[in-house]
Amino acid sequence: MRKLLDLTFRAAAVLCALLACLIFGWIVSAIVWRGFSVVNWRFLTEPMRLAGAEGGIFHNLIGTLILLSTALIVTTPLSVGTALVTAFYIQSERWRRLCLLCLYVLNGVPSLLFGLFGFIVFVSFFGWGKSWLTGGILLGFMILPTVSVALVERLRSLPPLRMEAAAGLGLSRSRIVWFVLLPQCLGGWVSGSFLGLARAAGETAPILFTATIFAGASIPSGIKENPVLTLPYHIFILAQDSFDQAIGGKVWGTALVLLMLAFCMSLVVLPVRLRIHEEADHV
Amino acid sequence: MTGIRALETESVQAQKLARRVSLTQWTSWVLCLIALTSLAALVLVLIHESWPVWRVAGIDYLAGKQWLSSRHLFGAAPMIYGTMAVAIIALGCAAPIGIGAAICTSELLPRRARLTVKILVELLAGVPSVVYGLLGVLVLRGWVYDLLEPLDPLSGDTLLTGGLLVGVMILPTILTLSDDALRGVPASLRAAARGLGLNARETICRVVLPQAIPGIIAAILLALGRALGEMIAVFLVVGRQDNQWPERLWSVTPLISPGQTLASKLGGSEIHIAHGDPLHWAAMVGLGLLLLGMAGGAAAAAFLLQQKQLRHAQAS
Numbered sequence: 001m002r003k004l005l006d007l008t009f010r011a012a013a014v015l016c017a018l019l020a021c022l023i024f025g026w027i028v029s030a031i032v033w034r035g036f037s038v039v040n041w042r043f044l045t046e047p048m049r050l051a052g053a054e055g056g057i058f059h060n061l062i063g064t065l066i067l068l069s070t071a072l073i074v075t076t077p078l079s080v081g082t083a084l085v086t087a088f089y090i091q092s093e094r095w096r097r098l099c100l101l102c103l104y105v106l107n108g109v110p111s112l113l114f115g116l117f118g119f120i121v122f123v124s125f126f127g128w129g130k131s132w133l134t135g136g137i138l139l140g141f142m143i144l145p146t147v148s149v150a151l152v153e154r155l156r157s158l159p160p161l162r163m164e165a166a167a168g169l170g171l172s173r174s175r176i177v178w179f180v181l182l183p184q185c186l187g188g189w190v191s192g193s194f195l196g197l198a199r200a201a202g203e204t205a206p207i208l209f210t211a212t213i214f215a216g217a218s219i220p221s222g223i224k225e226n227p228v229l230t231l232p233y234h235i236f237i238l239a240q241d242s243f244d245q246a247i248g249g250k251v252w253g254t255a256l257v258l259l260m261l262a263f264c265m266s267l268v269v270l271p272v273r274l275r276i277h278e279e280a281d282h283v
Numbered sequence: 284m285t286g287i288r289a290l291e292t293e294s295v296q297a298q299k300l301a302r303r304v305s306l307t308q309w310t311s312w313v314l315c316l317i318a319l320t321s322l323a324a325l326v327l328v329l330i331h332e333s334w335p336v337w338r339v340a341g342i343d344y345l346a347g348k349q350w351l352s353s354r355h356l357f358g359a360a361p362m363i364y365g366t367m368a369v370a371i372i373a374l375g376c377a378a379p380i381g382i383g384a385a386i387c388t389s390e391l392l393p394r395r396a397r398l399t400v401k402i403l404v405e406l407l408a409g410v411p412s413v414v415y416g417l418l419g420v421l422v423l424r425g426w427v428y429d430l431l432e433p434l435d436p437l438s439g440d441t442l443l444t445g446g447l448l449v450g451v452m453i454l455p456t457i458l459t460l461s462d463d464a465l466r467g468v469p470a471s472l473r474a475a476a477r478g479l480g481l482n483a484r485e486t487i488c489r490v491v492l493p494q495a496i497p498g499i500i501a502a503i504l505l506a507l508g509r510a511l512g513e514m515i516a517v518f519l520v521v522g523r524q525d526n527q528w529p530e531r532l533w534s535v536t537p538l539i540s541p542g543q544t545l546a547s548k549l550g551g552s553e554i555h556i557a558h559g560d561p562l563h564w565a566a567m568v569g570l571g572l573l574l575l576g577m578a579g580g581a582a583a584a585a586f587l588l589q590q591k592q593l594r595h596a597q598a599s
Contacts, residue, residue: 002482002485003482005484006482006483006484006485009483009484009487009488010391010483010484012383013383013384013386013387013390013391014387014391015383016379016380016381016382016383016384016386016387017383017384017387017388017392017400019380019384020380020381020384020400020403020404020407020454020458021400021403023407023451023454024403024404024406024407025403027407027410027414027415027418027451028406030418030422031414031418077314078314078315078317078318079318080311080314081310081311081312081313081314081315081317081318082314082315082318082319084311084315085311085312085314085315086315089308089311089312097590099315099319100586101583101586101587102319102322103319104582104583104585104586105322105579105582105583105586106319106321106322107582108505108508108509108578108579108581108582108583108585109322109325109512109575109578109579109582110508110509110511110512110513110514110546110574110575110578111512111514112512112514112546112549112550112571112574113325113329113512113571113574113575114325116329116549116554116568116571117324117325117328117329119554120328120332120568121324121328124558141318141321144318144321148318172305173305173307173308174305174306174307174308177307177308177311178307198409199409201411202410202411202412202413202414203411203412204412204413204515205412205514205515205546205550208550209554232411232413232515235413235414235416235417236413236416236515236519239413239416239417239420239421239519240420240519248421251417252417255413255414255417258411258413258414259410259411259414262409262410262411263406263409265409266405266406266408266409267406270402270405273405274398274401274402274405
């Protein structure tokens with residue numbers, strides 16, 4: 001009886017893991033199978049025609065890349081500053097925990113609410129209309145907790161010996177920050193940023209009201225009233241009326257491109273992520 | 284970090300340096316304040332913009348079962364119900380599978396197989412929500428319709444469809460974080476339990492799981508936060524039918540009919556219509572505030588639990 005129970009338990013656990021892998025396999029194969037025949041060089045380099053039924057996704061791809069690079073530019077100084085304060089400058093443990101709590105809550109804010117906030121503040125109050133800059137700023141704030149926490153963890157895991165040596169050489173605190181801490185946490189910055197960007201690439205909710213339209217935009221030439229086309233919004237709109245066969249193929253192709261974009265960014269940070277999780281059990 | 288602090292208390296030279304606020308330190312503080320005040324700004328803006336509806340409708344805004352914008356009736360109860368229903372269905376599907384799979388990866392599998400599963404799960408976590416939405420619209424919706432065929436449903440757009448889809452989306456979150464929690468349990472405990480003659484199931488259920496339970500609850504709470512706030516995928520498959528307050532709260536029928544969640548309401552085109560009418564607009568933003576309270580609360584609770592377990596682990 002005991003043995004039987006043990007066996008059932010193990011079998012159930014393995015089955016669960018198998019199911020998780022199967023779901024993943026099914027999702028990827030479903031997208032690849034339907035989208036593979038559409039994606040080619042022309043699909044990536046031609047602008048969209050006939051409301052998505054013809055042509056490619058050139059401007060959508062460019063728009064998404066514009067938003068992502070803006071988000072990276074916005075989030076880098078903010079998250080480095082936040083991480084330095086949280087891990088280095090704050091002296092009291094209580095305030096540090098409060099800072100971390102804020103970051104975790106910010107991480108838990110549904111992305112839709114960033115969109116709502118952006119709509120109220122940037123679109124209406126500042127009068128920017130739909131603008132790529134709003135989208136970039138919102139996505140930047142959205143991935144800020146991810147990048148900051150990765151940096152904080154990296155900073156706190158640095159051996160104290162490094163800083164003692166630096167201080168012993170007579171370096172001031174600022175110099176320790178610039179020449180010891182920041183170079184050391186480059187890895188944390190890369191992994192946090194790419195993890196955040198992989199998430200941001202597929203986000204539709206924050207940019208829905210603030211930065212993106214379905215058709216009629218190309219490369220932005222200013223800030224106000226300069227929306228961009230994006231991959232996720234393209235899929236979002238086409239998914240709502242995907243009965244047309246021609247559109248059907250294109251939307252799967254777009255999904256495949258977006259999926260690959262996100263996977264590439266996840267894959268870059270995979271070794272770092274796995275090492276962090278693998279190290280967790282030796283503590 | 285502790286090293287440099289210890290040094291400072293010892294050396295007068297370093298104390299002098301620490302007291303002088305440098306440009307680097309000043310800039311860091313400013314950037315940190317900008318980052319953290321964004322959270323406060325988010326909360327304050329939502330409260331400010333939704334203030335009229337709280338003043339006019341008061342508690343009826345939460346308890347009201349009717350949302351008729353033309354008659355200025357704003358009751359959010361059906362949407363709160365829809366949000367909770369989707370989240371509970373999602374957790375009901377994802378939590379057992381996720382925790383089971385986490386037990387498998389952390390306790391049963393050899394290292395190489397575990398790494399394979401974890402790589403797949405990391406990638407699964409990176410699938411954009413709009414891609415889930417697309418699969419939901421074109422595949423899952425049909426499956427749910429076929430499944431419910433005997434009950435003669437109106438369409439495949441139901442709260443159940445949304446819940447299943449969100450369940451798949453939060454599976455990686457639960458799996459990864461539960462796995463971390465389980466692996467945080469010291470190996471010596473396992474060895475001791477096995478040494479006493481307990482088999483794998485007994486070791487896991489009686490020794491490892493009780494130790495890891497705060498971390499697993501934190502994982503579930505974080506997943507709950509994501510499930511509550513998920514908009515794009517839910518929007519596409521939930522049916523977006525207003526005023527679906529169930530006659531009996533625990534009956535199954537409303538779950539297999541179209542519904543509306545807080546997020547799917549906010550994502551719809553109504554937000555543009557509402558912008559002209561102050562009270563209607565306030566009611567829409569109020570939904571965002573409710574969502575923020577629910578999701579932010581879940582995230583904060585998860586953080587506190589994790590911290591508690593971390594201190595517990597450090598103490599033992």
